[in-house]
Amino acid sequence: MVKFLKPNKAVIVLQxxxxxxxxxxxxxxxxxxxxxxxxxxxxxxxxKYPSKVILxxxxxxxxxxxxxxxxxxxxxxxxxxxxRYTLDVDxxxxxxxxxxxxxxxKVATCKTIKQRLEERFKTGxxxxxxxxxxx
Amino acid sequence: xxxxxxxxxxxxxxxxxxxLVMKSGKxxxxxxxxxxxxxxxxxxxxxxxxxxxxxxxxxxxxYAMLCIVGVHHYNGKLQKQLEAAGxxxxxxxxxxxxxxxxGVICFSKSLKSYIP
Numbered sequence: 001m002v003k004f005l006k007p008n009k010a011v012i013v014l015q016x017x018x019x020x021x022x023x024x025x026x027x028x029x030x031x032x033x034x035x036x037x038x039x040x041x042x043x044x045x046x047x048k049y050p051s052k053v054i055l056x057x058x059x060x061x062x063x064x065x066x067x068x069x070x071x072x073x074x075x076x077x078x079x080x081x082x083x084r085y086t087l088d089v090d091x092x093x094x095x096x097x098x099x100x101x102x103x104x105x106k107v108a109t110c111k112t113i114k115q116r117l118e119e120r121f122k123t124g125x126x127x128x129x130x131x132x133x134x135x
Numbered sequence: 136x137x138x139x140x141x142x143x144x145x146x147x148x149x150x151x152x153x154x155l156v157m158k159s160g161k162x163x164x165x166x167x168x169x170x171x172x173x174x175x176x177x178x179x180x181x182x183x184x185x186x187x188x189x190x191x192x193x194x195x196x197x198y199a200m201l202c203i204v205g206v207h208h209y210n211g212k213l214q215k216q217l218e219a220a221g222x223x224x225x226x227x228x229x230x231x232x233x234x235x236x237x238g239v240i241c242f243s244k245s246l247k248s249y250i251p
Contacts, residue, residue: 003176004201
């Protein structure tokens with residue numbers, strides 16, 4: 001009875017190249033659009049998870065290990081598994097549908113997402129989101 | 136023996152209500168439609184039949200938990216549910232019945248029926 005596919009919801013992508021990756025809903029289109037007449041949402045996710053950082057690592061190594069590679073995608077609701085987790089990262093301003101139009105824009109938005117997600121990862125919050133789903 | 140009887144009794148009432156819903160209310164049958172109705176927050180109650188595969192059952196329960204919809208575990212197979220409701224299962228292999236109406240419970244039946 002409660003809508004749960006809302007922005008900031010953590011979600012797992014089920015199909016496609018990014019199957020098994022965790023993502024956040026940035027914008028949801030419940031009734032679809034002209035081009036996509038089904039419920040779908042704009043999603044920002046992790047392409048490559050940050051690896052495990054241990055105490056022994058040097059500063060250089062930790063930087064390298066905490067890198068996050070991101071993706072932006074429009075995904076059908078059917079191809080998502082919603083979770084009970086949320087991720088409160090402000091992506092609404094940078095991640096928009098027209099960022100997906102050209103490759104340059106896409107790369108630029110991915111870079112900004114990457115920065116924000118890396119910041120979040122370094123604070124140690126939302127640990128579930130940054131751990132790889134094992135399957 | 137007493138326990139069996141009791142379940143039978145409650146079955147009766149559920150079956151009656153099911154039949155009522157099927158006649159008067161809105162419902163959907165089947166796993167896919169049930170997920171759809173949950174996503175659009177239209178479902179009100181989900182009935183899951185006994186022989187639903189456990190992974191699917193837990194998936195539906197998780198969705199229901201997210202959208203705060205009740206789940207009812209029907210003690211019986213889908214066929215029986217549908218018979219109770221008065222419809223005969225076409226070639227359904229599994230069904231979730233999701234009731235959409237206000238007063239009516241959404242049944243979501245998940246049932247992988249082994250048609251004998």
